[in-house]
Amino acid sequence: MKTKTTRALQGSAILATAGLLLSACGSSGGTDSGEQAGSTSFQGRGPITYVAGKDATGVVPKVIARWNALHPKEKVSFVQLPTDADSQRQQMIQNAETKSDAYTVLSLDVVWTSEFAAHQWIDRLPEQQFPLAKMLKPVVETARYRGGLYAAPASSDGGMLYYRTDLLKKAGITRPPVTWAEMTDDCAKVRKLPEAKDMSCYAGQLQKYEGLTVNFAEAVNSAGGTVTDAGGKPDVDTPEARAGLDFLAGAVKDGTIPREAVTYQEEEGRQAFQAGKLVFQRNWPYMYALAEKSKLAGKFAVAPLPGLNGPGSSSLGGHNLALSSFAKNKATALDFMKFFSSETSASTFLKDASLAPPYANLYDDPSLVKQYPYLPVLKQSILRAVPRPRVVSYGDVTSAIQQEAYAALTGSKSSAQALKDLQSDLQKSTAQ
Amino acid sequence: MADTRTPPDTEAEEPGTTTGSPSVRPAGQANPRRTRTKATAGSGWTAALLVSPTLLVLSIVVLYPTLMALRESLYGVKGLDPTTGFIRTTEPFVGLENYSQIFGAAGDRFWNAFWNTTFFTVVTVGLETVIGVAMALIMHKAFRGRALVRAGILVPWAVPTAISALLWRWIFHSDGVANALIGHQILWTTEGFHAKVAVIVAEVWKTAPFIGLLVLAGLQVIPNEVYEAARIDGAGALRRFWHITLPLVKPALLVAVLFRCMDALRMFDLPYILIGAQKNSVETLSMLAQHEASNVRFGPASAYAVLLFLYVFLIAFAFVRLLGTDLVGGTERSSSPGRTRRRRFAALRRAEVAA
Numbered sequence: 140m141k142t143k144t145t146r147a148l149q150g151s152a153i154l155a156t157a158g159l160l161l162s163a164c165g166s167s168g169g170t171d172s173g174e175q176a177g178s179t180s181f182q183g184r185g186p187i188t189y190v191a192g193k194d195a196t197g198v199v200p201k202v203i204a205r206w207n208a209l210h211p212k213e214k215v216s217f218v219q220l221p222t223d224a225d226s227q228r229q230q231m232i233q234n235a236e237t238k239s240d241a242y243t244v245l246s247l248d249v250v251w252t253s254e255f256a257a258h259q260w261i262d263r264l265p266e267q268q269f270p271l272a273k274m275l276k277p278v279v280e281t282a283r284y285r286g287g288l289y290a291a292p293a294s295s296d297g298g299m300l301y302y303r304t305d306l307l308k309k310a311g312i313t314r315p316p317v318t319w320a321e322m323t324d325d326c327a328k329v330r331k332l333p334e335a336k337d338m339s340c341y342a343g344q345l346q347k348y349e350g351l352t353v354n355f356a357e358a359v360n361s362a363g364g365t366v367t368d369a370g371g372k373p374d375v376d377t378p379e380a381r382a383g384l385d386f387l388a389g390a391v392k393d394g395t396i397p398r399e400a401v402t403y404q405e406e407e408g409r410q411a412f413q414a415g416k417l418v419f420q421r422n423w424p425y426m427y428a429l430a431e432k433s434k435l436a437g438k439f440a441v442a443p444l445p446g447l448n449g450p451g452s453s454s455l456g457g458h459n460l461a462l463s464s465f466a467k468n469k470a471t472a473l474d475f476m477k478f479f480s481s482e483t484s485a486s487t488f489l490k491d492a493s494l495a496p497p498y499a500n501l502y503d504d505p506s507l508v509k510q511y512p513y514l515p516v517l518k519q520s521i522l523r524a525v526p527r528p529r530v531v532s533y534g535d536v537t538s539a540i541q542q543e544a545y546a547a548l549t550g551s552k553s554s555a556q557a558l559k560d561l562q563s564d565l566q567k568s569t570a571q
Numbered sequence: 572m573a574d575t576r577t578p579p580d581t582e583a584e585e586p587g588t589t590t591g592s593p594s595v596r597p598a599g600q601a602n603p604r605r606t607r608t609k610a611t612a613g614s615g616w617t618a619a620l621l622v623s624p625t626l627l628v629l630s631i632v633v634l635y636p637t638l639m640a641l642r643e644s645l646y647g648v649k650g651l652d653p654t655t656g657f658i659r660t661t662e663p664f665v666g667l668e669n670y671s672q673i674f675g676a677a678g679d680r681f682w683n684a685f686w687n688t689t690f691f692t693v694v695t696v697g698l699e700t701v702i703g704v705a706m707a708l709i710m711h712k713a714f715r716g717r718a719l720v721r722a723g724i725l726v727p728w729a730v731p732t733a734i735s736a737l738l739w740r741w742i743f744h745s746d747g748v749a750n751a752l753i754g755h756q757i758l759w760t761t762e763g764f765h766a767k768v769a770v771i772v773a774e775v776w777k778t779a780p781f782i783g784l785l786v787l788a789g790l791q792v793i794p795n796e797v798y799e800a801a802r803i804d805g806a807g808a809l810r811r812f813w814h815i816t817l818p819l820v821k822p823a824l825l826v827a828v829l830f831r832c833m834d835a836l837r838m839f840d841l842p843y844i845l846i847g848a849q850k851n852s853v854e855t856l857s858m859l860a861q862h863e864a865s866n867v868r869f870g871p872a873s874a875y876a877v878l879l880f881l882y883v884f885l886i887a888f889a890f891v892r893l894l895g896t897d898l899v900g901g902t903e904r905s906s907s908p909g910r911t912r913r914r915r916f917a918a919l920r921r922a923e924v925a926a
Contacts, residue, residue, distance in 0.1 A: 229865060257651060258658045258867070285656040346760070347847055399745035402760045407744070531651055531658070534866035538849050549761060 191246035256284035296456030297520035315442035361451025373565030703782025736844035789823025
């Protein structure tokens with residue numbers, strides 16, 4: 140019986156492997172074409188796809204429909220990816236690794252540009268075809284890799300300081316704080332008020348996730364330090380960076396930042412602020428509209444982030460449009476990118492979905508400022524903003540930052556030790 | 572079907588397996604078994620032809636990915652060319668370097684994840700077994716509203732893990748129900764032993780019903796007269812549970828525990844969503860592989876996946892070998908001792924009662 144079974148197994152194994160080999164041959168056919176280095180000719184017209192995270196506002200299909208009405212032979216279809224940024228990046232990488240032409244124009248988070256450009260997953264773009272001069276400079280910087288333009292800025296975002304106007308006024312404070320010390324002083328005054336007895340002072344996004352990288356970089360930059368220098372080399376073991384991290388870690392320790400803030404992401408912080416637990420909070424502009432609808436309506440305002448010796452600097456958020464290297468119909472794609480990142484489209488996105496535009500003049504438009512009173516503050520925030528480290532291995536850099544910053548915040552390491560370890564981790568991951 | 576001839580060696584082997592068992596089989600049961608043997612041991616090529624579609628599917632969905640992962644784990648990371656600023660297009664062949672990295676430079680992280688994985692498996696499966704058996708005993712009892720209790724117990728199992736992780740994240744929120752209940756603020760989703768506890772609670776809540784379900788199925792095939800006989804002999808509830816229920820439900824229970832072990836060893840979504848990515852206190856081996864893969868390092872990611880595969884394989888193998896878990900369920904050799912023992916046990920009792 141044994142020999143029979145073995146033979147039978149062998150027989151079917153041969154059949155099975157033959158089938159496998161056939162299928163393997165079929166799939167490995169045309170992979171060696173499509174290696175392009177740097178110079179791209181934008182040729183071919185026809186239908187393309189636009190790939191971005193799930194659109195909750197309904198404004199993206201509207202703008203695409205406008206394009207489709209104008210270009211019936213070069214229709215754009217909208218491919219929606221999951222809401223969360225990690226899975227968007229994962230699917231785009233998968234698409235690129237298989238050299239698939241399913242995705243044409245990609246909506247990239249600003250911190251992914253270097254990684255996608257270095258892997259040659261996206262094409263270098265002709266600079267003169269985009270109105271870069273009209274855009275905010277830090278925003279344009281996020282679209283560059285080694286001097287070349289690899290993406291077109293589509294939307295931007297910056298952090299702002301939300302504060303309780305009602306409480307500050309009652310405590311006799313007339314203007315929002317500009318430095319961290321002023322903020323702590325203001326807090327002390329506010330907390331003497333009977334209605335603010337149980338309040339904490341300040342919170343950002345300090346849970347161990349991307350938000351912590353944003354908040355850490357802001358603290359370091361606002362104290363005059365850098366995470367990585369202009370050439371992408373880590374330079375974080377400095378007295379300036381130390382002052383930044385000390386502010387965060389010290390504030391958690393002395394209760395200026397509530398103890399539970401190390402579990403806060405954007406939403407938890409927003410809820411704490413809206414529930415009246417915080418006097419100050421760092422958050423993105425999206426919170427403005429939501430807070431206006433809460434019981435805090437009319438009792439809060441926004442200001443630029445404070446820093447060590449003066450106004451601080453924010454980290455940049457937002458999305459850029461990039462062109463997949465493996466796509467077809469690149470001439471159409473380039474036209475679509477110009478259309479989609481144009482001032483007209485940007486103002487539609489601002490009006491209908493409150494997405495911060497890359498264009499400077501839209502921030503000063505009186506009708507838009509009436510609709511979104513935070514625009515002037517946001518413009519200042521973005522103008523002073525510093526992009527997060529622009530490195531190829533951003534994933535490793537951000538996890539190293541989260542690891543060490545979280546250790547300092549939760550008190551398991553001193554800030555000095557954390558920064559020293561971070562410097563050596565970053566050197567390793569940027570050396571590749 | 573065309574060829575029903577039985578080769579002589581098959582026939583010779585057949586009685587050998589059954590003569591060992593002392594039970595006297597009813598004549599009717601021997602017949603279908605013999606025809607089944609004939610059908611499968613027919614011509615080798617016919618069998619090959621019939622089995623090959625299954626094997627083909629298995630090799631495409633199991634063997635091929637496994638081999639590809641093994642191969643991929645021997646390749647390194649595409650380096651950055653400093654002059655052009657572009658990543659090189661080919662992955663270098665590095666042999667076993669990914670593995671030596673895991674046990675060398677990245678050793679701390681690997682062993683931490685390894686112990687977390689093992690700790691979670693041992694603790695959650697242990698608790699689930701106890702609670703699951705208790706649930707099964709409750710569901711097995713005949714009482715009014717039993718259907719409602721059964722449905723209630725099974726609800727957690729029906730909730731997708733990712734959703735239940737989100738649910739528990741609200742419970743373990745700094746202002747959540749958990750802290751309100753204990754009257755003291757514990758920041759569950761920060762690093763530390765409390766994060767482990769949160770994962771264990773959520774995992775046990777979710778999967779104890781699975782063990783309950785399988786054990787309930789096992790309980791329902793135990794004939795009632797066994798208990799009656801024991802009760803007449805004056806065996807207490809605890810004794811009946813220990814000497815009758817537990818041994819008779821053991822095959823079902825072992826399968827349930829094996830399945831849970833394999834699931835727990837691959838645990839990913841619960842700690843990832845409930846506590847967060849890159850939290851050392853709850854990082855499991857699957858999370859390490861995912862972390863590497865999401866940073867476009869497919870070689871090291873495959874190496875982690877291969878190690879996890881080996882670990883799961885070893886545990887499953889140990890289960891089948893040492894504890895004799897009956898995975899196939901119903902193969903003659905492994906189920907017959909249980910059945911004969913049960914029958915003999917009943918017969919003995921009957922004889923004693925008669926005496």
